[in-house]
Amino acid sequence: MSMDTNMETHETTDTIERLESEVRSYCRMWPATFATARGSRIWDVDGNAYLDFFSGAGALNYGHNDPAMKRALLEHLADDGIVHSLDTTTVAKRRFLERFEEVILKPRGLDHKVMFPGPTGTNAVESAMKLARKITGREQVVGFTNAFHGMTIGSLAVSGNGAKRLGAGVALTSGTSVPYDGYFGDDVDTIAYLDALMDDSGSGFEKPAAVIVETVQAEGGINMCSREWLRALRELCTKHDVLLIVDDIQAGCGRTGTFFSYEFADIEPDIITLSKSLSGFGLPFAITTFRRELDVFNPGEHNGTFRGSNPAFVTATAALSRWDDDRLERSTAAKAEVVAAALDGLVEAYPDHVIERRGRGLLQGIECAPGIALAVAKHAFELGLIVETAGASDEVLKLLPALTISDDELNEGLGLIATSIADVVEARTPVAVG
Numbered sequence: 466m467s468m469d470t471n472m473e474t475h476e477t478t479d480t481i482e483r484l485e486s487e488v489r490s491y492c493r494m495w496p497a498t499f500a501t502a503r504g505s506r507i508w509d510v511d512g513n514a515y516l517d518f519f520s521g522a523g524a525l526n527y528g529h530n531d532p533a534m535k536r537a538l539l540e541h542l543a544d545d546g547i548v549h550s551l552d553t554t555t556v557a558k559r560r561f562l563e564r565f566e567e568v569i570l571k572p573r574g575l576d577h578k579v580m581f582p583g584p585t586g587t588n589a590v591e592s593a594m595k596l597a598r599k600i601t602g603r604e605q606v607v608g609f610t611n612a613f614h615g616m617t618i619g620s621l622a623v624s625g626n627g628a629k630r631l632g633a634g635v636a637l638t639s640g641t642s643v644p645y646d647g648y649f650g651d652d653v654d655t656i657a658y659l660d661a662l663m664d665d666s667g668s669g670f671e672k673p674a675a676v677i678v679e680t681v682q683a684e685g686g687i688n689m690c691s692r693e694w695l696r697a698l699r700e701l702c703t704k705h706d707v708l709l710i711v712d713d714i715q716a717g718c719g720r721t722g723t724f725f726s727y728e729f730a731d732i733e734p735d736i737i738t739l740s741k742s743l744s745g746f747g748l749p750f751a752i753t754t755f756r757r758e759l760d761v762f763n764p765g766e767h768n769g770t771f772r773g774s775n776p777a778f779v780t781a782t783a784a785l786s787r788w789d790d791d792r793l794e795r796s797t798a799a800k801a802e803v804v805a806a807a808l809d810g811l812v813e814a815y816p817d818h819v820i821e822r823r824g825r826g827l828l829q830g831i832e833c834a835p836g837i838a839l840a841v842a843k844h845a846f847e848l849g850l851i852v853e854t855a856g857a858s859d860e861v862l863k864l865l866p867a868l869t870i871s872d873d874e875l876n877e878g879l880g881l882i883a884t885s886i887a888d889v890v891e892a893r894t895p896v897a898v899g
């Protein structure tokens with residue numbers, strides 16, 4: 466490594482420590498200055514390579530700097546294509562919508578309209594709830610235990626994490642939290658519980674505008690709901706005239722195998738939110754889609770300066786080429802089996818430290834004994850793997866490799882996790898004396 470590179474590392478770090486707010490968090494787990502990335506590999510300024518099992522928290526399902534998306538973006542810029550457009554009509558926006566209809570909506574029989582709510586996931590969630598409230602004239606939105614829907618006030622009101630809710634600094638009164646599938650174990654039907662509350666005028670339960678759900682709670686610890694549960698939730702919402710919002714910001718865009726994560730249950734949500742991997746390239750981008758007849762918005766009733774980010778339209782359109790056939794879906798299913806087998810092996814090998822495997826598709830993880838998952842993730846970084854934790858007390862090691870990762874890289878990363886666990890467990894095992 467050259468002296469220059471080295472000096473730059475330290476200066477950069479100092480400037481960040483001096484200037485950037487203490488609110489930053491991921492950099493504490495991964496203390497490097499990252500410089501370049503390609504596919505599933507990231508390099509820091511010192512030339513160290515890391516395998517990426519984090520994928521921008523699910524914003525990089527197609528890996529870093531996908532060549533086809535990059536080419537489309539560079540061409541758009543080279544041609545002086547529109548970059549910023551609010552909600553005026555642009556060529557890039559029309560192309561995105563044409564492709565989205567052709568590749569995603571039509572094949573799934575979805576007669577949905579598409580709204581551009583602003584560039585982030587929480588923008589999509591806020592707009593979804595705003596729409597549900599306008600349609601029903603009701604205020605409450607039901608969210609589930611351990612849910613995560615974003616960091617703005619409305620989204621926090623339907624999120625579970627106590628520390629994040631506290632950060633709001635105001636009472637979060639517009640959401641009601643109810644138990645997710647399996648919250649009380651396998652024997653308690655939490656949909657029957659919700660149904661009873663909604664049926665009984667003496668329950669004290671305010672009828673909500675909508676129920677918002679993640680089919681796999683990614684941030685909340687990779688808790689997943691069953692097909693039967695999700696189907697029952699759909700029926701419950703229809704029965705009570707409550708809108709069903711599927712927040713597919715993290716589990717969507719192929720993360721669980723299918724484009725939408727709810728497809729395994731053969732249901733149709735009323736409203737869907739997408740963001741994270743929607744642009745395909747890591748550019749900020751979100752949409753909210755809803756059944757055509759739910760489009761009761763007045764012009765400008767929801768607004769935002771960055772609803773027309775054409776670079777994101779361009780890369781998102783290129784990303785949709787991955788969905789022209791079922792190759793990605795099939796390869797994700799195959800890779801998911803490899804991950805499941807490896808994680809099952811860890812549960813078996815370390816019964817005192819690894820409790821269970823969770824998740825589906827390439828959104829899987831292992832619940833660990835207290836302190837283990839965080840220690841494993843930190844040590845994995847020293848071994849050259851970027852992997853994070855999830856759950857209210859960071860009890861789950863969460864694997865989020867790119868869907869496009871090669872089999873060799875996938876096995877390499879799984880091997881590094883196995884090594885990291887072995888090292889962490891060994892360091893914690895008291896040495897026998899005598």
Ligand SMILES: *Cc1c(COP(=O)(O)O)cnc(C)c1O
Binds near residue numbers: 714
């Ligand atoms: C990340 C995430 C959000 C929030 O998206 P931001 O872009 O961070 O605002 C909302 N819902 C789910 C399920 C998410 O994973």
